[in-house]
Amino acid sequence: MPSDATPLFAAREPIFPRRVSGFFRRLKWAILILTLGIYYIVPWIRWDRGPALPDQAVLVDLANRRFHFFWIEIWPHEFYFVAGLLIMAGLGLFLFTSALGRVWCGYACPQTVWTDLFLTVERWIEGDRNARLRLHRAPMSLRKARLRLTKWAVWLLISVATGGAWVFYFADAPTLLRDLVHLQAAPVAYATIGILTATTFLFGGFLREQICIYMCPWPRIQGAMIDPGTLTVGYRDWRGEPRGKGGVKRRQAAAQAVGGGDAVARYGAAAGKDLAAPRLSRDGATLGDCVDCHACVAVCPMGIDIREGQQMECITCALCIDACDDVMAKLGRPRGLIDYLALDDEPPVVPGATAEVAGLAEHPAGEVAGAARPHWQPKPLWRHVFRPRTLVYTAAWAAIGVALVVALFIRPEIDMTVAPVRNPTFVTLSDGSTRNAYDIRLRNKHGDARPFALSLAQGTPLRLALEGADDARVTVPADSTRLQRVYVTAAPGAVAAGAAHTDLRIWVRDTISGERAHDDTIFNGTGEPK
Amino acid sequence: MSDDRRIDTETGTETTGHSWDGIEELNTPLPRWWLWTFYATIVWGVIYTILFPAWPLLSGATAGLLGYSTRGEVQAEIDRVDLSNAKLTESLATVDLGVLEANEDLHRFAIQAGRSVFAANCSQCHGAGAAGVVASGYPNLLDDDWLWGGTLEDIAHTVRHGIRNEEDAEARFSMMPSFDWLEREEISATADYVRSLSGLDHDAEAAQAGARIFADNCAACHGGDGRGDRTLGAPNLADAIWLRGGLHEDIVRQMRAPRHGVMPPWGDRLGEAEVRAVAAYVHGLGGGERQVAEEVTDAQATEAATVPDASFPAGAEETPSQTGEPDVQPVE
Ligand code: SF4
Ligand code: SF4
Numbered sequence: 001m002p003s004d005a006t007p008l009f010a011a012r013e014p015i016f017p018r019r020v021s022g023f024f025r026r027l028k029w030a031i032l033i034l035t036l037g038i039y040y041i042v043p044w045i046r047w048d049r050g051p052a053l054p055d056q057a058v059l060v061d062l063a064n065r066r067f068h069f070f071w072i073e074i075w076p077h078e079f080y081f082v083a084g085l086l087i088m089a090g091l092g093l094f095l096f097t098s099a100l101g102r103v104w105c106g107y108a109c110p111q112t113v114w115t116d117l118f119l120t121v122e123r124w125i126e127g128d129r130n131a132r133l134r135l136h137r138a139p140m141s142l143r144k145a146r147l148r149l150t151k152w153a154v155w156l157l158i159s160v161a162t163g164g165a166w167v168f169y170f171a172d173a174p175t176l177l178r179d180l181v182h183l184q185a186a187p188v189a190y191a192t193i194g195i196l197t198a199t200t201f202l203f204g205g206f207l208r209e210q211i212c213i214y215m216c217p218w219p220r221i222q223g224a225m226i227d228p229g230t231l232t233v234g235y236r237d238w239r240g241e242p243r244g245k246g247g248v249k250r251r252q253a254a255a256q257a258v259g260g261g262d263a264v265a266r267y268g269a270a271a272g273k274d275l276a277a278p279r280l281s282r283d284g285a286t287l288g289d290c291v292d293c294h295a296c297v298a299v300c301p302m303g304i305d306i307r308e309g310q311q312m313e314c315i316t317c318a319l320c321i322d323a324c325d326d327v328m329a330k331l332g333r334p335r336g337l338i339d340y341l342a343l344d345d346e347p348p349v350v351p352g353a354t355a356e357v358a359g360l361a362e363h364p365a366g367e368v369a370g371a372a373r374p375h376w377q378p379k380p381l382w383r384h385v386f387r388p389r390t391l392v393y394t395a396a397w398a399a400i401g402v403a404l405v406v407a408l409f410i411r412p413e414i415d416m417t418v419a420p421v422r423n424p425t426f427v428t429l430s431d432g433s434t435r436n437a438y439d440i441r442l443r444n445k446h447g448d449a450r451p452f453a454l455s456l457a458q459g460t461p462l463r464l465a466l467e468g469a470d471d472a473r474v475t476v477p478a479d480s481t482r483l484q485r486v487y488v489t490a491a492p493g494a495v496a497a498g499a500a501h502t503d504l505r506i507w508v509r510d511t512i513s514g515e516r517a518h519d520d521t522i523f524n525g526t527g528e529p530k
Numbered sequence: 531m532s533d534d535r536r537i538d539t540e541t542g543t544e545t546t547g548h549s550w551d552g553i554e555e556l557n558t559p560l561p562r563w564w565l566w567t568f569y570a571t572i573v574w575g576v577i578y579t580i581l582f583p584a585w586p587l588l589s590g591a592t593a594g595l596l597g598y599s600t601r602g603e604v605q606a607e608i609d610r611v612d613l614s615n616a617k618l619t620e621s622l623a624t625v626d627l628g629v630l631e632a633n634e635d636l637h638r639f640a641i642q643a644g645r646s647v648f649a650a651n652c653s654q655c656h657g658a659g660a661a662g663v664v665a666s667g668y669p670n671l672l673d674d675d676w677l678w679g680g681t682l683e684d685i686a687h688t689v690r691h692g693i694r695n696e697e698d699a700e701a702r703f704s705m706m707p708s709f710d711w712l713e714r715e716e717i718s719a720t721a722d723y724v725r726s727l728s729g730l731d732h733d734a735e736a737a738q739a740g741a742r743i744f745a746d747n748c749a750a751c752h753g754g755d756g757r758g759d760r761t762l763g764a765p766n767l768a769d770a771i772w773l774r775g776g777l778h779e780d781i782v783r784q785m786r787a788p789r790h791g792v793m794p795p796w797g798d799r800l801g802e803a804e805v806r807a808v809a810a811y812v813h814g815l816g817g818g819e820r821q822v823a824e825e826v827t828d829a830q831a832t833e834a835a836t837v838p839d840a841s842f843p844a845g846a847e848e849t850p851s852q853t854g855e856p857d858v859q860p861v862e
Contacts, residue, residue, distance in 0.1 A: 010559035207563070214561060423659030427816065430675040432728075432770035437672075437816060467814060468631075487816055492770070 012210060014136060015303035017119060018129035018295075022322025031107045032116055040161065043168035047071075050447030052478035060170050066479070072408065073445065073479075084404045088397055095393035097225040099385045100340075101232035105218060105315035111203060111211050112315060114162070115301065118155055118204040125151045129298055155205045156197070163196030209302045213313055223312065228344035231384045233316045235307045235338050238347050240290030243307070289337050295327050296320035296338055306338055345378040414452070415443035416508045418519040421485075425524040432492035436523050440484050442508060444476035450510050451475045454486060457505045462496055462523065463489045464506070473511070488523060498529035615639075623803040627682040628821045630810065637810065644811025647804045651796065652812075660815055667773055667791050673817050675771040677763045678702050680819035684760075686809035690802075692795035693763070701795060704763040706788040709747060716743050721781040727756040727768040730776065 047057035047070055054061065059068040067074040067082070074081050096103050105112060126132045126147050138144055167189045168176060179185035180193075203211055212219060226232060279287040290307065297305045299320055302313040306320050324338040421437040429435055444450045454472045456464050464472055467485040476482045488504065490497035502523040509516045535547040538556055546555045579585060582594040593599075612619075618639050622630075631637050649658065655668045662670035669677065678688050688702060695701040709717060716739075723740030725732040745754065751764040758766035765773060773791075774784045797805055812818070 007559050009562045009565045011562045210561060210563065214564065421659070423657070424661035424670075424672070427661070427670065427672045428770055429673050429817075430766065430769035430771050435673075435816065467816065485816075 013303060015209065015301065016129045016132045016136070017301045017319070018298040018323075019123060020299040020319050020322045020326070022325055024318035024322050028107060028116065028317065028319075032113050035108060035110075035113055036117070040165050043165065043173040049073075050478075052449075053447050054172055056172055058169060059172075062170060064479075075443070075445070078411070081404060081408070084400055088400050088404075091393055091397040091400070093222075094225060095390055095397060097222045098227065098230060098393065099387075099390045100316075101226050101230050102219070102222050102314070102316045105212065105222070106233075106317040109218075109315075111216070112317065114158075114200060114204040115208050117158065118208075119301065121154050121158070122151055125154070152205070155201055159197040159200035159204070160193070162200045163193040166196050167192050209313065212302070212315060219312060219315075227389075229342050229384055229387055229389075231340045231342050231381070232310065233306065233314060233318055233321060233338065234310065234341045234343070234346075235290075235296075236336070236341065236346065237288075237307065237309075240288040240307065240337050242285070242288055243290035243292040244287050245291060289328070289331075289333050291327065291331065293327055295323040299323040310343075342379070342384050345384075412515065412517055413445045413513075414450070414508065414510050414515050414517050415445070416506070416517045416519050417441045418506050418521045420521050420524070426526065428526070429489070433489050434492075434494075434497040434525055435487050435489045438486045438488065438506070438521060440486050440506065440508075440519075441481055442474065442476050442484060443481045444510075445479065446510075446513075447478050449475055449477045450512055453509045453511050454484075455507045455509070456488065457507065460504075461491065461494050462502075462504070463491075465489065490523065490525065495529075496523050497525050498527070499525045500527040501525070619803045622806055623801070625806075627686060627806065627809075630682060630806075640807045640810035641814050643804065644807035644809070647800060647808040648811050651800070652808065655793075660812065664773070664775070667789060669773055669791070670771075671812050671817070672815050673771060674819075675766065675769060676760065676817070676819065677758075677765055677773075679760045680813070680817060681821045682806075682809055682813050682818070683821065685812050685818075686806050688793070689800075689805045689809055689812075690795065690797035693793035694790055695792070695795050698795050702763055704751075705790060706751070706764075706784075708785075708787055710786040712743065712747075712785075716740075717782050717785050718778070720744055720748070720785065721778050724756065724767050724781050725776070725778065728770060728776075732778075 042058050043056065045057035046055050047068075048055055049068070053073075054068060056068065057070050059066075061068065065076045093104065122132065126135055135144055135147065164180070171189070176185060176189065180189065279289070296307070297303075297320075299322070300306070301317060301319065302315060304311050304313045306314060318340070321336075321338050321340070325335040328335050328337055417440070419439045419441075421439060425436070427435045427437075440454070442452055444452070451473050452475070454464060454466065454474065456462055465487045466472055466474060467487065474482065474484050486506070488506075490502075496502040502525065504521050504523040505518050506521065507516060507518045534549060535545055535557075537544055538554070541556060541558075543556045543558055546557045548555045579592075580594065581596045582598055583591050584594065585592040618636065621636055622640055622643075625633070625636065630640065648656075648660070653660075655666075656662050656671055657668070660671040662668040664670075674680070676684065678684060678693070687700075691698045691701040693702045694704075709720075712720075719733075719736040719740035720743045721740070722732040722736040723738075723744050726734070726737040726740075744752075744756070748756075751762050752758050752767055753764075756767040758764045772780065774780055774789060796808075800808070
């Protein structure tokens with residue numbers, strides 16, 4: 001391979017996003033505080049469930065195989081609740097992506113949130129974009145070392161807190177914290193904290209956008225779920241192009257405006273805005289609204305230029321919208337040169353520019369927009385959010401949600417499953433009676449031990465007895481299951497003793513609350529009627 | 531193909547020169563950290579094969595510097611469990627069986643241990659479900675009929691010393707003599723009488739004659755009323771359970787050429803704790819009999835209470851009491 005060929009590998013281009021302020025930045029702050037707050041605080045919320053059960057509101061109790069969520073307790077056999085929630089999460093992703101593109105990536109993904117937090121720390125310590133760029137280029141000095149070390153130390157603190165918070169979801173938080181400090185916690189707790197600390201530090205501090213570009217599957221999945229009606233962050237090139245620094249103050253020149261000016265005017269009229277005043281460059285050519293100030297590029301945490309069109313890297317964090325709106329405000333132009341937009345809302349043609357509007361490339365550049373679609377105008381926002389596609393997702397999502405809630409409220413507090421013992425199917429006793437054995441699993445979801453009474457359906461000639469007990473009562477400890485062997489006997493000569501199968505219903509009653517449950521099974525006889 | 535390489539105008543990246551229907555492939559460079567990660571995995575792999583068993587040799591594989599083996603890990607796990615159960619096992623070997631059931635933890639431990647002992651040593655004859663094999667004369671252990679007694683102590687004794695085991699003086703031993711010196715009709719009449727004891731179809735006239743023959747020849751062991759004698763292992767002939775079959779010809783055959791079950795002694799092979807464990811398991815299968823009449827004395831009750839708690843292996847996933855594991859579980 002010749003030496004001037006593309007190198008096989010390349011170092012990461014460092015990105016120094018500039019500070020930005022505006023609506024979307026504030027929204028992102030709010031979401032950051034909310035999500036991080038939830039993450040760090042939730043394990044410390046207490047919830048009284050009685051003496052036998054943990055008093056942590058949200059607890060994944062792996063040792064006892066229980067998931068506690070406030071008043072809800074999920075047992076392993078109720079894992080379908082978790083499965084249902086996961087399906088809802090998946091459908092929710094479809095829903096949000098089809099309506100709002102990669103909104104998850106832009107606002108709520110832990111990778112985004114923690115990177116944002118780390119960037120903020122970086123900005124506090126090392127200064128804004130230009131200062132950081134200078135520091136990056138400067139040779140190592142005492143000051144540089146000090147700043148770097150301070151930054152890393154703060155990152156490390158955040159990372160430890162992040163890894164630390166995770167393990168609190170799996171054990172009683174105050175106890176675990178005490179054990180952790182006294183170096184008495186389980187090794188797995190330290191290992192988990194260690195691994196999560198390392199990944200947080202590495203992913204938030206150094207890998208950042210590399211995670212999204214190279215490692216995460218979401219961009220591919222979400223990219224495939226976006227359609228032209230999806231709202232996503234984009235640059236209105238028909239309005240911005242041709243970009244350039246204006247030479248002459250903008251003036252009213254709508255009448256003789258060609259290309260861009262014409263389309264812009266029509267769009268502005270449709271949108272109720274006066275966009276009909278094009279800027280002119282130094283040599284008198286008509287310019288679009290983009291002053292090529294690179295503000296949108298400077299703030300981008302992914303290091304891309306949104307003006308090049310939709311890109312795989314863009315996480316739709318909307319910071320470039322804030323940055324550009326700022327510039328437009330200073331120029332006295334309407335906001336929204338970069339904005340949440342749907343591709344099918346934009347004029348199908350890019351007048352006077354070479355770039356193509358993605359998805360509509362079949363229209364030859366330079367064709368007048370108005371001629372192609374004379375009555376074209378942008379749809380209102382809600383028409384993008386409420387579309388057949390999103391409504392179908394919402395319906396499916398809500399159906400599962402309703403089903404889960406209903407299931408949650410009708411599930412019994414006591415529960416029984418009966419498994420007949422089939423080896424052998426029956427035993428003949430010395431008095432000639434026929435006995436079947438059943439293994440009955442009793443579940444007591446109450447916070448205290450419950451004495452359960454087992455019985456057969458009324459009027460049956462069969463008798464029920466318990467192994468190792470004189471009566472048909474069995475106490476199941478609080479919040480646990482108990483397997484109890486039960487014998488059912490048919491007297492010699494009874495119909496059930498001679499029949500091959502007899503239907504059998506076994507009842508269990510909570511002698512304190514009176515709740516009842518039952519399960520149906522079969523009584524096996526000799527099959528030789530007498 | 532590589533002649534077609536060019537710089538892509540959109541991205542500024544060189545293409546590989548590969549083109550399919552006009553779709554070209556960019557030669558985008560790998561991220562450097564990716565390459566480092568790749569090298570790191572290679573280094574890790576090499577170190578791993580030095581430390582752990584890895585390279586195949588003619589017989590076996592390199593042992594690795596750490597001397598790790600999965601077999602060793604299993605052995606260590608077994609040792610750990612044995613160690614943590616040591617006290618419990620010792621209690622089980624020495625506790626008075628009359629009060630074993632009073633200590634719930636120890637009793638549960640015994641039954642669970644007994645289940646494995648049974649599956650490994652007893653199920654070959656008595657069946658995995660302990661239902662025995664009638665055709666071969668292996669008794670059903672689930673019912674309430676016991677040839678030699680069905681209390682915990684009785685069962686443990688049987689397991690320990692075996693049945694008709696000539697090497698052990700304490701083994702249960704008895705022989706039913708052959709009655710083929712009786713007339714054919716006499717034997718047949720006796721069989722009718724035996725069937726009448728448990729209300730089975732019989733020839734009433736013959737049974738009357740059989741009653742006399744029974745009183746003269748059989749009652750010594752099986753009792754005047756045919757209810758058997760456990761000290762002799764003489765079966766109860768008046769109940770519904772027939773180890774050798776209850777048909778008329780079955781009974782005739784047994785009188786003419788008696789068959790006797792043999793059971794090996796397990797005391798030496800299993801050790802006292804396991805003997806007791808399997809006795810507790812069998813006792814809990816639905817037919818176990820309570821020790822009769824003997825009141826549990828205060829001293830015994832205290833002893834039962836002082837047996838150490840079931841200490842399940844530290845760090846084990848769960849203890850049976852936590853998951854509500856069964857006292858008795860079906861042996862499939
Ligand atoms: S690309 Fe992946 S890691 Fe990046 S923000 Fe989106 S979901 Fe998160
Ligand atoms: S281009 Fe950059 S700043 Fe703009 S939304 Fe995408 S990722 Fe954010």
